[in-house]
Amino acid sequence: MNRHLLSTAQHLAQLNPPRPDLLAPAAQENSICFDQLIDGLVAQQWFVAPNYLPAALCADLYADLQQLRQQQALAPAGIGRGQQHLHAETVRGDLTHWLDGATPAQRTYLALMRELKDTLNRELFLGLFEYECHYALYPPGSFYKKHVDSFRGRSNRVVTTVLYLNANWQEKDAGEMRLYDPETQQPLLDVPPQAGTLVCFLSEHLPHEVLPTQAERASIAGWFRINNSLQGVIDPPS
Numbered sequence: 001m002n003r004h005l006l007s008t009a010q011h012l013a014q015l016n017p018p019r020p021d022l023l024a025p026a027a028q029e030n031s032i033c034f035d036q037l038i039d040g041l042v043a044q045q046w047f048v049a050p051n052y053l054p055a056a057l058c059a060d061l062y063a064d065l066q067q068l069r070q071q072q073a074l075a076p077a078g079i080g081r082g083q084q085h086l087h088a089e090t091v092r093g094d095l096t097h098w099l100d101g102a103t104p105a106q107r108t109y110l111a112l113m114r115e116l117k118d119t120l121n122r123e124l125f126l127g128l129f130e131y132e133c134h135y136a137l138y139p140p141g142s143f144y145k146k147h148v149d150s151f152r153g154r155s156n157r158v159v160t161t162v163l164y165l166n167a168n169w170q171e172k173d174a175g176e177m178r179l180y181d182p183e184t185q186q187p188l189l190d191v192p193p194q195a196g197t198l199v200c201f202l203s204e205h206l207p208h209e210v211l212p213t214q215a216e217r218a219s220i221a222g223w224f225r226i227n228n229s230l231q232g233v234i235d236p237p238s
């Protein structure tokens with residue numbers, strides 16, 4: 001990704017400034033500046049920022065997730081897709097639910113991620129096509145072993161996001177996300193899953209894991225994807 005290539009896009013963006021009046025009202029209220037995030041991705045392939053999303057939105061999303069749990073709408077996560085889709089408690093122990101915009105909190109979050117997708121495409125020419133994301137609830141004792149977020153032989157997931165929803169996370173609760181250096185495979189940093197913290201990285205490049213959590217741990221994991229069906233491969237549903 002070469003920022004020198006960006007000047008034309010930036011120039012065009014100045015000629016055609018975004019129309020805030022055309023954005024969903026929720027996105028306007030919660031609008032955030034993605035400059036640091038873009039710089040982080042360009043410089044080091046990852047970005048981590050505490051308090052990146054408003055506490056009120058995180059609280060609404062957390063309440064939404066708890067409602068889904070009460071409705072028994074969370075299911076054990078699998079790994080892989082299609083025929084290779086496996087339930088794998090030895091690899092990961094979270095319960096998930098894909099966001100579909102069913103509630104105002106979900107719509108607000110999805111609108112923000114749409115803004116981020118447009119920004120990534122405008123600034124970095126990533127050609128991102130869509131965003132998919134799920135709530136994830138890790139019960140005490142669960143984890144997600146070290147992995148990268150792309151399926152074997154497929155690279156449709158380009159940028160990963162993780163937003164944490166746990167107000168007042170304590171050090172004793174553990175459950176950090178550990179990012180690894182893709183070259184040396186040494187740990188880079190541990191991110192506590194405190195509400196409002198956003199993590200963003202290049203999906204294929206950065207190995208990461210969820211260390212065993214001592215407390216229930218809530219998050220939204222998401223992926224900006226390119227459209228594989230444009231490359232002659234039919235993209236199966238999740």
Ligand SMILES: O=C(O)CCC(=O)C(=O)O
Pocket residue numbers: 136144149162176177208209210219221
């Ligand atoms: O919740 C996290 O910190 C990371 C989750 C993750 O790696 C994934 O769902 O692929």
Ligand SMILES: [Fe+2]
Pocket residue numbers: 147148149208
């Ligand atoms: Fe992951």
